[in-house]
Structures are given as C-alpha cells and as structure tokens.
Amino acid sequence: MNIHTLQIILLLLAIAVITVTLFRRFHLPPILGYLIVGILVGPFGIGWVASTEDTRFLAEFGVVFLLFTIGLEFSLPQMIAMKGSVFGLGGSQVLATGALATGIAWALGIDLNAAIIVGAILALSSTAIVTKQLSEQLELNSEHGRLGVSILLFQDLAVIPLLVVIPILAGTGDQGMAVPLLLALLKAALVFVVIMAAGHWLLRPLFHEIARARSAELFTLTVLLVTLAAAWLTHEAGLSLALGAFLAGMMLGETEFRHQIEADIRPFQDVFLGLFFVTVGMRVDLLSLLPILHWVLLLAAALILVKGVIILGLVRATGNSMSPAFRTGVLLAQGGEFGFVLLDLSLESSLLPGPVGQILFASIIVSMTASPFLIRNNGRLAKQFCTLRNFSDEVQIIGDLAEETEQMEQHVIICGYGRIGQNLGRLLDHEGFPYVALDLDPTIVREAHEAGDPVHFGDASRSEILDAAGLSRASVVVLSFEDHASAMKILHRLQEFRPELPVLVRTRDDTHMDELEAAGATEVMPEAVEASLMMGGQLLLLLKVPGSRIFKIMREIRENHYKLLRDFFHGEEPLDMEHDEAFQERLHTVTLPKKAFAVDHTIEDLHLWDWEVSVTAVRRGGIRGETPAPETRLQSGDVLVLAGTPKHLERAEGLLLYGH
Structure with missing residues (x-):
C-alpha cells in the first residue's frame, strides 16, 4: 500500500506514541514497543510501511547519536586506562563466543566459511539496548556498566574487519584476506588521527566562539554538524558511521561543553533510535517463522545462556568479583544490531543459506526483546544467583x-x-x-x-x-x-x-x-520528611529563632509522627500504582462555587470521614483557618484544603461540588 511520505511519518509517530505510552503505563521497556510497532506496520504485518534501504539508513542515525553520547562519557585518557578491559576482555569475549558458535554451526553441517560468520554474528551484543537501558537506570558508570561498555566498544570495532572479511569468504574478493584487512586498519588509524587532531585543534576553539554568540539554536546546529561530519568521514573511509560519531563524542567529552552537548543531542538520539528499532521490527515475518519457531526459541535461549556464562567466566578470570561478573553477563547476553548488518551482507553475498539467516535473524530479535527485562532486573538476578551459589557455603x-x-x-x-x-x-x-x-x-x-x-x-x-x-x-x-x-x-x-x-x-x-x-x-525515619524537618530547623536557626525553641518544635513534630509535614500538594506527577504513591495521603484544594452542594452545609454534615478525607484548613476572605471545627458552615468562595488518597479525594470533591 503506497502512502505519501508525510502520511507514513504521521502514521509511525501516532502508533509509536500510543504503543510507547501503553508500555510506559505498564512499566514495560519502550524498546519492546518500538519493535512491536515495526512488526505491525511493516511489510510482513499490515503492510502500511515498506522496509526500504533509505528507511534503514535513516534509522542507523539512532545508533550514530547513541555512540556519540557514549563517546561523551569516555575521554581519551579514560580509554587508555581501560585498554585492558576493551582489548583484553572485549577481544577474549568475541574470540571465545565466536569460536564456540562457529564450532557448533560447523558441527551442524553449515559450511565452514558460513559457520565463521554465524559465530561472528552471535558474538556481538546490542550497544543500543544495553547503553540506553543502563543510562535510564543510572548504571552506566557502575562497575558492571563500565565492563559491559568496554566489551561493547571492542565489538563495535570488530565489525570493521568483519565487513571486509565477509565478501572475501563469499568468494567475491580477487585478492587475499591480508591486504584488505591491513587497508581497513590503516584507514581506521588515519581517521582516528584526523578526528583526534581536529578535536584538539579545532573543536574547542569552535565551541568557544559558538558559546560567545549565546545562541542555543546555533549551538545545537554545530553539535549536529560535528556529529554527522565525523560519521560521514568514517563512512567515506569504508568504516561504520557509528565509529566516527563515537570518536567525535570522545573528543567533545574533553571540553567543558560536554553536559550541554549531551542535553542538545538527546532528543535526536531518542527519536532516531526509536526509528531504528521500528525498522528492526519491520523485518520480522511471523508467518514464515511459525514452522521453525521451536528452533528460533531454542537458539535464542542458548544464546542468552551460553553467551552470559562465557562473559561471566571471562570477567571472573580478570579478577572481578562474582556480582559484577554475573551482571555483566546478563547485560551482554543478547544479539546485537550490528549482527543485522553482517547478516544482511552475508545473505546478499549468498554466504548464508536463507533458512539459516531467518532463524538467526529471528533468534537475535527474540534475545533483544528479552534483554530489557533482564537488564532492568540485573541487580535482583545477581543477588539471587549469589545467594544460590553461596547456599552450599551457608x-x-x-x-x-x-x-x-x-x-x-x-x-x-x-x-x-x-x-x-x-x-x-x-x-x-x-x-x-x-x-x-x-x-x-x-x-x-x-x-x-x-x-x-x-x-x-x-x-x-x-x-x-x-x-x-x-x-x-x-x-x-x-x-x-x-x-x-x-x-x-x-x-x-x-x-x-x-x-x-x-x-x-x-x-x-x-x-x-x-x-x-x-x-x-519503634521508630520510623522517612527520609523525605526528616530532610524537610532538618532543613526547616536550619532555616529557623538562620532566622534567629532560639535553639531551645527549634529543638522543642522538632521534638513535638517527631512525637506526633510528623503529622504537620506528612501531607503535601503533589502537582501533576503521574501515579505509580506499582510503588504505592497512589495510596499515599496528599493535600488537595477545592474552591466552592455558588451552586456547590456543600454551600450552607457544615463540615460535619458532609461526613467526609466516610471517604477517609479530612479538612485540614478553610481559607475564607484571604484568611486561612487551620483545623476547622466540625460545625463550621461552608460558604460560597471558601477554599477547602483536603487531605486523603487520590481516589478518596476525587470522591470527596464530587460530594462537595455535586452531592455525589
């Protein structure tokens, strides 16, 4: 079905907004929502949007911007300090996982050259999912976060020679493997030197001049220019777009503009990354997968389990404790987006048989779908694993x-x-x-x-x-x-x-x-309330209130179980049913118009306590009266300050205004 480009964009945006909103409401990963959108509207679903090369190229910018923001977090000195983790641990992971997967594929009857590519594809993990989820969970700088990102960086670098090797293994190259590989490495080194030099001699002075202009629009345009120019440079050199963006981010991470750059690039990253996962979902052909579904699920489960165990063992071998080792294994147990790139190239080169490619493709998507749930609960899983592991030592x-x-x-x-x-x-x-x-x-x-x-x-x-x-x-x-x-x-x-x-x-x-x-x-110390009390004590001290008076106030508040401080206005924050905020008492104001049901009634007549709601104050004529008496008769224009849970406050407001 052919639809105008604008209609396609509107369609994708509308379905994405609805789906992601629902997934957020039920505390599910948004990435899963984007995948489902792609499955629904793609050529194998309803068929509203075609999966074209242009769409996939545009979606790749999601990974470009993601790698750019990752680069902002990793300075060059930091990269040098992490060389053991990046090249030692990352290289060992790619070799060990790739070799095992290659051996199994070869044992199952797949040609050796094709088996090598299968191993390479399954050795890669999802930079997009892992870094996005870790960033949302504020775990990017944790021990397991840094270990995971180190391995991911090597995986992304390993894609470069693999893109050269695949045509050679398929028999499309007229020369040996050594020369193209050496050429790719020389290109990568040259691009690295050029971007590093540009970052040192050009980017800092450039951003100083842009900052002097005091134009947010110009600053954002410059960030986009630098990001895309670096990606273009590596692409023209035959390398990946994402590598150039990462190097540019790493250079800008050395400047004092790092945090502003990250804030400016974030909206572009989120939008394009969402589009990337939509295009991934578009490739899923559910009908053709049904006959081989058992193989897909088996391979996905084996990938998550075996790959996780390999990473756990390697991280432990480097001297890390069990908890970060296990959590790193959970982070990287899935397949990755660069696996799709290698898979596409292998299928185009006829290096992999079609059915094998379909099983690999679907298995990687299943593992990527399960990954956000695993990453979100990596800490809880690590505690359970360590508890079980230590059971024999109990x-x-x-x-x-x-x-x-x-x-x-x-x-x-x-x-x-x-x-x-x-x-x-x-x-x-x-x-x-x-x-x-x-x-x-x-x-x-x-x-x-x-x-x-x-x-x-x-x-x-x-x-x-x-x-x-x-x-x-x-x-x-x-x-x-x-x-x-x-x-x-x-x-x-x-x-x-x-x-x-x-x-x-x-x-x-x-x-x-x-x-x-x-x-x-015996005593419950609520952090938020106690912090308010301590800050209030310091405030009163600055206002020259005697220390004995402050001590007495604080003691009385604690003895009354913080009653004075427990109710507050919550504003437009969403209610999180999972974490009980929806059942927490809060304050809410209701203004009585002339025809309100409560006008000329006393507070006692209304029986608000039946709804577990209390009137903490009444404001009339600009004067606020605290804890009004039950016999207080309400008048038009009164502002009632109510205390109760959101559900009960809603019912009480209906009673005050409409009598039901």
Missing part, C-alpha cells in the same frame, strides 16, 4: 557470623550495609558501640570485610542468620534499606523472637509509616 557463613558475635553484648545489628548502613557503622564505631552488619551484596561485603568492618553476607529476614548475629543479646536492630517488603519480613521475625527489642527503620517517605509501626518498628 553453614560456613553462619559459623563465621556466630563466631564474630560470640563475645558481643548489647550490640547493634545493622541490616543493610549501603551508604546509610556504613555511615551508621562509622558513627557507632566512633562512639565505641559494638555492631555487626548484614548485607546481600557480595561486593560490598567482600570490600568492607577486607577493610576490617564487621559485615557479613546474610539475609536478615531468616531466623538462623539473625540468631547467628546475636539477636538474643542485641540492644537495637536497624533496618537501613528501602525495601518495604523485606523490612516487613524482618519485623515479623523480630516480633516472633524479641518483640521488646527497639527497632529503627529507614524508609524513603511516609507511605508505609503506620504499617511499619504497627508491625513493631
């Missing part, structure tokens, strides 16, 4: 913990040894109070224990771990993490064995404060 763990706490009396048990737990430990140590800490992050446990901190690997919700930590002799238990479900489990355990023991619980806000106190928490 007796030793409990024994070591019991031995360390054997001589402790009236000590503190800190559950969770993140930043807050560590700070509490230092404070206790400074004042001479004994303590023992428990955590499920093996990296934290190992490093802190090596530093001499009394921290052990263990799940504090298990009675045998608490018993080994000396619960019967402890004076206080502190829960320093944010996980509400885990906190409730631990509180129930403590109520079973030592209900009289004081328990201090940290929470992000006051959403579950009452529930935690009912479960046995």
Whole structure:
C-alpha cells in the first residue's frame, strides 16, 4: 500500500506514541514497543510501511547519536586506562563466543566459511539496548556498566574487519584476506588521527566562539554538524558511521561543553533510535517463522545462556568479583544490531543459506526483546544467583557470623550495609558501640570485610542468620534499606523472637509509616520528611529563632509522627500504582462555587470521614483557618484544603461540588 511520505511519518509517530505510552503505563521497556510497532506496520504485518534501504539508513542515525553520547562519557585518557578491559576482555569475549558458535554451526553441517560468520554474528551484543537501558537506570558508570561498555566498544570495532572479511569468504574478493584487512586498519588509524587532531585543534576553539554568540539554536546546529561530519568521514573511509560519531563524542567529552552537548543531542538520539528499532521490527515475518519457531526459541535461549556464562567466566578470570561478573553477563547476553548488518551482507553475498539467516535473524530479535527485562532486573538476578551459589557455603557463613558475635553484648545489628548502613557503622564505631552488619551484596561485603568492618553476607529476614548475629543479646536492630517488603519480613521475625527489642527503620517517605509501626518498628525515619524537618530547623536557626525553641518544635513534630509535614500538594506527577504513591495521603484544594452542594452545609454534615478525607484548613476572605471545627458552615468562595488518597479525594470533591 503506497502512502505519501508525510502520511507514513504521521502514521509511525501516532502508533509509536500510543504503543510507547501503553508500555510506559505498564512499566514495560519502550524498546519492546518500538519493535512491536515495526512488526505491525511493516511489510510482513499490515503492510502500511515498506522496509526500504533509505528507511534503514535513516534509522542507523539512532545508533550514530547513541555512540556519540557514549563517546561523551569516555575521554581519551579514560580509554587508555581501560585498554585492558576493551582489548583484553572485549577481544577474549568475541574470540571465545565466536569460536564456540562457529564450532557448533560447523558441527551442524553449515559450511565452514558460513559457520565463521554465524559465530561472528552471535558474538556481538546490542550497544543500543544495553547503553540506553543502563543510562535510564543510572548504571552506566557502575562497575558492571563500565565492563559491559568496554566489551561493547571492542565489538563495535570488530565489525570493521568483519565487513571486509565477509565478501572475501563469499568468494567475491580477487585478492587475499591480508591486504584488505591491513587497508581497513590503516584507514581506521588515519581517521582516528584526523578526528583526534581536529578535536584538539579545532573543536574547542569552535565551541568557544559558538558559546560567545549565546545562541542555543546555533549551538545545537554545530553539535549536529560535528556529529554527522565525523560519521560521514568514517563512512567515506569504508568504516561504520557509528565509529566516527563515537570518536567525535570522545573528543567533545574533553571540553567543558560536554553536559550541554549531551542535553542538545538527546532528543535526536531518542527519536532516531526509536526509528531504528521500528525498522528492526519491520523485518520480522511471523508467518514464515511459525514452522521453525521451536528452533528460533531454542537458539535464542542458548544464546542468552551460553553467551552470559562465557562473559561471566571471562570477567571472573580478570579478577572481578562474582556480582559484577554475573551482571555483566546478563547485560551482554543478547544479539546485537550490528549482527543485522553482517547478516544482511552475508545473505546478499549468498554466504548464508536463507533458512539459516531467518532463524538467526529471528533468534537475535527474540534475545533483544528479552534483554530489557533482564537488564532492568540485573541487580535482583545477581543477588539471587549469589545467594544460590553461596547456599552450599551457608553453614560456613553462619559459623563465621556466630563466631564474630560470640563475645558481643548489647550490640547493634545493622541490616543493610549501603551508604546509610556504613555511615551508621562509622558513627557507632566512633562512639565505641559494638555492631555487626548484614548485607546481600557480595561486593560490598567482600570490600568492607577486607577493610576490617564487621559485615557479613546474610539475609536478615531468616531466623538462623539473625540468631547467628546475636539477636538474643542485641540492644537495637536497624533496618537501613528501602525495601518495604523485606523490612516487613524482618519485623515479623523480630516480633516472633524479641518483640521488646527497639527497632529503627529507614524508609524513603511516609507511605508505609503506620504499617511499619504497627508491625513493631519503634521508630520510623522517612527520609523525605526528616530532610524537610532538618532543613526547616536550619532555616529557623538562620532566622534567629532560639535553639531551645527549634529543638522543642522538632521534638513535638517527631512525637506526633510528623503529622504537620506528612501531607503535601503533589502537582501533576503521574501515579505509580506499582510503588504505592497512589495510596499515599496528599493535600488537595477545592474552591466552592455558588451552586456547590456543600454551600450552607457544615463540615460535619458532609461526613467526609466516610471517604477517609479530612479538612485540614478553610481559607475564607484571604484568611486561612487551620483545623476547622466540625460545625463550621461552608460558604460560597471558601477554599477547602483536603487531605486523603487520590481516589478518596476525587470522591470527596464530587460530594462537595455535586452531592455525589
């Protein structure tokens, strides 16, 4: 079906907006939404949009802009410092995965040359998915994030010689393999030197001049020019567009304009990257895949499992601990977008049989579809894996913990040894109070224990771990993490064995404060509310309020369970049903017009408490009255300040205005 170009763009935008909005609403990765859009509107779906070379070329700019922003995060000195991870770890991963996949493909009867390309395709991972997901999760600079990006950088560099090798293996080259490979490497080195020199001698002065013009439009245009010019330069040299963009980003990352450049390029990256995944989805022929679906799923599962295990083993072999090694394996277990480039070239060169290409293509897409879910939960999976792995050593763990706490009396048990737990430990140590800490992050446990901190690997919700930590002799238990479900489990355990023991619980806000106190928490410290209180105390001090008065105010607020500070206006923020914000009390104002149902009624008449809503204040004639009496009769123009959950506030507003 032929549609005008503008209509195609509008169609893609409309379907993408609807699909991505739904996926965001249900907390699903947007990348999956883009893939589904491509499947729906592509030539093998409804057929509204044709998958052309021009469309795929345009979509490749998503990867170009993505590699540019990655380059901004990695300076040249940083790259030199990471050479062991990039070339050592990255090279080992590509060789090990490629060799294994090549051997299996050859054993299954595929021609050796074709098997080599199969191995190369399956050795690559998705730079687009991994870096985008890590960036959204703020894990790009974490240990596993840096390890993953290092391996991805080598994979992207490895594509260059592979693009030269494929025509030679297909028999289309008239010369040996050494000369074209050497030529490609010389081109890459020349382009690298040119871009580095331009970055050092031209880009910084150029951006200084652009900044002096104080024009946001000119600054954005210059960023686009530099990005696309670098990509064009590497493309003209027979290399990938993405390599030039990465080098340009790396050069601009050395300048003081890095953060502004990243903010300006982000919208272009997101739009084109979305288009890239739409074009990937367009290639899926669901009908032709049905007869071979079992092979597709089998290969996808084997790819994720085997590739993840190989990466885990290699990262462990370099001296990294189990947790970042496992998380790096989870990050890179999928196939990649450059695999599609190699696959297309191999099919055009008749190097791969058509059915093999279809199975490979579909398997890579399945692995890429599963990848956002795996990456999003990589930390949780690592904790479960490390817990299972240490199950056989559990007796030793409990024994070591019991031995360390054997001589402790009236000590503190800190559950969770993140930043807050560590700070509490230092404070206790400074004042001479004994303590023992428990955590499920093996990296934290190992490093802190090596530093001499009394921290052990263990799940504090298990009675045998608490018993080994000396619960019967402890004076206080502190829960320093944010996980509400885990906190409730631990509180129930403590109520079973030592209900009289004081328990201090940290929470992000006051959403579950009452529930935690009912479960046995002696004190609940909601971070957001406590920060407001501490900042308010400092503010009053600057306003010359006597310290004794400030101390009294803060003590009264805490004794009243932060009642004065718990309700607030939330604005237009979305309600997250998964994280309970939708059930948190908030403030909401309702202005009564002349014909409102509540006019001439008293607050008591309205029975708002039936909806679990309270009137905290009434503003009339510019004067605000706090905690109005139940017999207060409401008038036209009154502004009521209500407190309650969003659902109950909506019903209460309907009652006040319309009587139902």
